[in-house]
Amino acid sequence: MYYKWNKTRAEDHIDSLCDAVEEVTIKEYTRDKNLSSIKVNEAYSMNAVHLYVDILNLEGILTTANGTESSTTHKRAIRFFDSHVRAIKFILDRTDSIFVDFHNQRLHAVIAKPYGDESEKDRIDKAIAIADLIIESVKQKRDVDGDEAIEAADIRIGIDTGLALAVNNGRRSNREPLFLGDPANHAAKHACGSNVGIYLTANARDVIGLSLDETKDTKKVKLKSDEIETSKNAADLDLTCDDVMKELKNNDKKLNDFSFSRTTPPLKDLDFDDLYYKSAKRQEIVSIYADIDGFTNFVSANINSEEGKKDIVRALHVLRSEMDATLSNDYKGRRVRFIGDCLHGLICEGSHVETKKDKSVDVATEAVAGIRSSFNMCLDKLNESFAIDGIDDLGLAIGYEIGDVSLTRVGKRNDTSRYAIGISTIESEEAQKVCKGNATKIGTDAYDNLSDKYKTLFKNQVAADLTYESIKSADQADENNDTVKKSSLYESAPYVDTDLKAHAKFK
Structure with a gap:
């Protein structure tokens, strides 16, 4: 031993x-509360939409054609994540959404605005529009001058809505916010799977009038293009894929930068x-x-x-x-x-x-x-x-x-x-x-x-x-x-x- x-x-x-x-102490979430400042013996109750992004093609980026890892494939994977995480964080920031956590191939975000129980449908529409913009922005294989292109990301997104507790944990120098409750858990589960697309829980579907037959598994039924378009029109985001590409253009890295x-x-x-x-x-x-x-x-x-x-x-x-x-x-x-x-x-x-x-x-x-x-x-x-x-x-x-x-x-x-x-x-x-x-x-x-x-x-x-x-x-x-x-x-x-x-x- x-x-x-x-x-x-x-x-x-x-x-x-x-x-x-x-x-x-349990408190109601106040507007624009800094999650990292929550004390370990506090929790904030928040009614919001939870969005989980899962990148499905990670393993292929990490390995060569014959399935082995190398220094080059790992550099490629770091650059891949660096680029796509920058894109997603830029979208979240510009849409006034909350970035919670990124771990390897999985990212968690919360859409808390517009506030209030009466705005739940508006929040879900906004989340769907954000999800669609994320997928559109990271699915493009981008050329980098004089270097290998940055691979496109295959994305699956899960969305749910409801009440969760925002808490903070970890050592003093490295606090890690976390949301506890059904909407975070169910959104994460709907992001798990092998097929790309946007997947809503039964709860979220009911709120925006897209209920499914009870016999159908919502984790197997992605939103249709016309359903996504309806939410995009309702949300009317002041942000496009071109805006995201312009933000990334000056920050793209070459493999020898790593x-x-x-x-x-x-x-x-x-x-x-x-x-x-x-x-x-x-x-x-x-x-x-x-x-x-x-x-x-x-x-x-x-x-x-x-x-x-x-x-x-x-x-x-x-x-x-x-x-x-x-x-x-x-x-x-x-x-x-x-x-x-x-x-x-x-x-x-x-x-x-x-x-x-x-x-x-x-x-x-x-x-x-x-x-x-x-x-x-x-x-x-x-x-x-x-x-x-x-x-x-x-x-x-x-x-x-x-x-x-x-x-x-x-x-x-x-x-x-x-x-x-x-x-x-x-x-x-x-x-x-x-x-x-x-x-x-x-x-x-x-x-x-x-x-x-x-x-x-x-x-x-x-x-x-x-x-x-x-x-x-x-x-x-x-x-x-x-x-x-x-x-x-x-x-x-x-x-x-x-x-x-x-x-x-x-x-």
């Missing part, structure tokens, strides 16, 4: 986190703020996704009461903060960011020259087990402190994989987003998605580099209830086996008579 889960640290930290949210180097492991002290085009990092890293299973249902069950809303804020703050602390403090890992109630983290061991793949995978295995132990302790302490309804129904689904990962920031220098991408980040998230709340799945490459003592914890690359105690038991069993082997070797060694007389030469 390389590192150990610090139970005392976890207990003390969780207690302090519970103390920080003993008193929680360069990679390695960062020295471990990654705990890696500062994403130091990374940009010429200072990007690329090396073999373990990508970890840890998602709070059942949190959507937990939010839905509690959001309709004042005390329930407070309990949502408490649970999220304690769980996310301790998961991050375990990764960083106990296992020297680095959080990329939270995606809703999911932690994306990184582990790397080795030197500035090379990654020690076997050690990195073993440490990551120890880390995900420690994170689950901390998670279970959080549930117990939340129950003790606040007796929260439904808290025991939460679980943790974890996936992890090793591979080449590029680290940088994309966008305008004063308005950038963290970026950590590679095929392994995609595969680690996919591994997490197939897990239930007690499961941990390890990717194929990671499993091939895993120590035999830890392989016994997995069946078909999945471990149930993998905690620090599991790791400790496996480690102890391995030590016992070594002791038995050494003892057997000693017992089976041939007898040698040491009662020999010295040779006359040496008398």
Whole structure:
């Protein structure tokens, strides 16, 4: 075992986190409230439209024609994202919409204006018009003088409307806003799929008079061109695709504008703020996704009461903060960011020259087990402190994989987003998605580099209830086996008579 889960640290930290949210205030969202200024023991109730953008052709950008990754394909992917995220942020800014988060291929935005319950249809029409403009702006393959063209993006967008809680979490230097509630979750689910287009929930469709038969799955029925045109006419945006192209023209990058180097492991002290085009990092890293299973249902069950809303804020703050602390403090890992109630983290061991793949995978295995132990302790302490309804129904689904990962920031220098991408980040998230709340799945490459003592914890690359105690038991069993082997070797060694007389030469 390389590192150990610090139970005392976890207990003390969780207690302090519970103390920080003993008193929680729920407020109505005020106009143009800065989301990053929301305190950890506050939440703002907002009735708005949520829009999720999912870029579908990421994997093809990251790999060559034969499916392999290279420095060049990763540069191409960074430039691809940099350009398209700039376009989307420009559109959101010019339409007075709220950019919430960008993580790899997924972007979240909120349309809060025009304000008021009576303007819900107007907000949905505006969101559809924005979605259509985004699709039109990023679907064009753009030439760059003297360089490879910037690839077009295949886009799928999900939209829902309703009441959600705006909260803020993360360490003081890097707050991450989040919206909790059905509209954010359902919009995200409608953005998931393999077909391009704009997909509205049944709720959003009902508001604008486009209800479907109840037997139809709204995630499989995209808006028709005439339906989109109706919303565009109603919204009457003062912005065109030409405006977006003009904004991008002077900011397009060439592939040689990007360069990679390695960062020295471990990654705990890696500062994403130091990374940009010429200072990007690329090396073999373990990508970890840890998602709070059942949190959507937990939010839905509690959001309709004042005390329930407070309990949502408490649970999220304690769980996310301790998961991050375990990764960083106990296992020297680095959080990329939270995606809703999911932690994306990184582990790397080795030197500035090379990654020690076997050690990195073993440490990551120890880390995900420690994170689950901390998670279970959080549930117990939340129950003790606040007796929260439904808290025991939460679980943790974890996936992890090793591979080449590029680290940088994309966008305008004063308005950038963290970026950590590679095929392994995609595969680690996919591994997490197939897990239930007690499961941990390890990717194929990671499993091939895993120590035999830890392989016994997995069946078909999945471990149930993998905690620090599991790791400790496996480690102890391995030590016992070594002791038995050494003892057997000693017992089976041939007898040698040491009662020999010295040779006359040496008398």
